[in-house]
Amino acid sequence: MSLGYQEARALILDHVPTLDVERVPLLDASGRVLAEDFRAPWEMPLCDNSAMDGFAVRLADCKEEKPTLRIAGYIPAGGKPSGAIPEGCAIKIMTGAPIPPGCDAVVPVEETEESDETVTLLAPLKENQHIRFRGEDVAPGDLVIPAATLLRAPEISMLASNGMVVVPVFRKPRVAILSTGDELVELGQTPLPGEVINSNAFSLAAAVRECGGEPQILGIARDNRADHLEKLAAGLKCDALITSAGVSAGDRDLVRDILAELGATQQFWKVDIKPGGPTAFSMRGEVPIFSLPGNPVSTMVTFEQFVRPALLRMMGHRNVVRPLVTAILKEEVKKKAGKINFLRVRVTVEEGRYIASTSGNQHTGILRTMLRANGLAILPRDATFIAAGTEVELQLLRDEEMMLER
Numbered sequence: 489m490s491l492g493y494q495e496a497r498a499l500i501l502d503h504v505p506t507l508d509v510e511r512v513p514l515l516d517a518s519g520r521v522l523a524e525d526f527r528a529p530w531e532m533p534l535c536d537n538s539a540m541d542g543f544a545v546r547l548a549d550c551k552e553e554k555p556t557l558r559i560a561g562y563i564p565a566g567g568k569p570s571g572a573i574p575e576g577c578a579i580k581i582m583t584g585a586p587i588p589p590g591c592d593a594v595v596p597v598e599e600t601e602e603s604d605e606t607v608t609l610l611a612p613l614k615e616n617q618h619i620r621f622r623g624e625d626v627a628p629g630d631l632v633i634p635a636a637t638l639l640r641a642p643e644i645s646m647l648a649s650n651g652m653v654v655v656p657v658f659r660k661p662r663v664a665i666l667s668t669g670d671e672l673v674e675l676g677q678t679p680l681p682g683e684v685i686n687s688n689a690f691s692l693a694a695a696v697r698e699c700g701g702e703p704q705i706l707g708i709a710r711d712n713r714a715d716h717l718e719k720l721a722a723g724l725k726c727d728a729l730i731t732s733a734g735v736s737a738g739d740r741d742l743v744r745d746i747l748a749e750l751g752a753t754q755q756f757w758k759v760d761i762k763p764g765g766p767t768a769f770s771m772r773g774e775v776p777i778f779s780l781p782g783n784p785v786s787t788m789v790t791f792e793q794f795v796r797p798a799l800l801r802m803m804g805h806r807n808v809v810r811p812l813v814t815a816i817l818k819e820e821v822k823k824k825a826g827k828i829n830f831l832r833v834r835v836t837v838e839e840g841r842y843i844a845s846t847s848g849n850q851h852t853g854i855l856r857t858m859l860r861a862n863g864l865a866i867l868p869r870d871a872t873f874i875a876a877g878t879e880v881e882l883q884l885l886r887d888e889e890m891m892l893e894r
């Protein structure tokens with residue numbers, strides 16, 4: 489009895505370890521996950537300061553309509569805090585400069601008329617207008633970024649503002665990638681009929697990179713025991729190992745047996761999905777091993793379902809699966825009962841609804857259909873006919889590209 493893909497994924501996420509913590513320069517932390525709570529060491533802003541280029545004044549001096557005040561000083565951005573403002577005066581002030589003691593409003597330059605030594609305020613004032621107060625954004629000790637947060641530009645900005653030169657993040661996994669099969673030739677060789685270039689190594693390495701891991705391509709293990717033993721053992725030295733092909737029921741499909749010989753414990757083999765049914769997952773010590781089917785489309789679809797979430801979890805991410813949305817199928821689809829089908833689709837948005845249209849021939853051997861797809865529609869296990877206009881669940885693979893035509 490094969491496993492449901494969600495159960496399979498849950499089992500994987502139960503087993504994979506979170507990697508240890510490393511301290512990296514701030515910019516290298518972007519796209520990574522913060523490993524420790526970050527509390528602000530000081531307040532932000534550090535002092536009351538002007539939010540506009542203009543004039544700092546005291547409301548008490550501005551009781552009449554359109555008052556004219558003497559300009560008693562100038563504080564540029566980066567200027568030091570000044571002494572108190574003399575009575576009946578204004579201080580010219582630039583954005584970010586410290587508010588002189590006693591001032592309780594800033595008048596934007598656009599609302600003034602300036603002559604040599606005086607300024608006339610043209611608009612009515614409100615108390616505290618255009619003043620940014622000390623500590624109004626962040627107080628010292630505030631938990632501004634909790635551990636396990638994905639660091640994007642706003643978090644990087646906050647960390648930079650607080651002087652964080654290096655940041656603790658979860659380490660990236662080194663992910664070994666091993667292809668198996670006697671029919672494979674290396675990239676750079678011209679394949680003869682019956683030979684296939686080892687493209688899976690590259691699609692997997694690209695996919696590992698896209699989710700933030702560090703791929704290590706180990707090459708090809710030929711369909712014999714000795715080669716499998718040597719190369720699988722090498723792969724087990726990394727943080728995770730992905731194999732492609734050799735995991736079905738063929739008599740040359742050696743991956744699972746040799747992994748067992750090397751001390752790996754199989755957690756599952758076979759999932760009720762198409763493409764990607766023969767996927768296996770094992771652990772050896774702390775090292776997860778993903779044995780994916782060899783068909784390039786199956787390899788990519790199973791990476792998406794099982795490996796990507798696992799690698800993200802190893803790097804400390806909380807959200808490890810793509811957003812699931814509801815879409816309307818544009819065409820009718822026929823399928824066999826018994827397996828969940830991932831239908832490769834082009835998704836568009838029409839009148840605020842997702843519309844999924846098949847991206848082409850759905851045979852697992854057709855790679856072009858994968859290139860055109862920006863989503864996978866999940867067709868229920870026991871359905872055999874799904875009418876056009878039916879709502880289906882959908883994984884968005886490339887949501888930023890949704891509106892582009894190919």
Ligand code: AMP
Pocket residue numbers: 667668669671672684685686687688689732733734735736781782783784
């Ligand atoms: P298998 O899982 O060994 O039955 O392989 C299924 C299909 O995937 C066959 O057509 C293989 O030629 C193809 N295939 C296996 N490994 C790779 C690879 N590394 N790169 C591209 N295609 C592959």
Ligand code: MG
Pocket residue numbers: 668669670733734740782
């Ligand atoms: Mg094979």
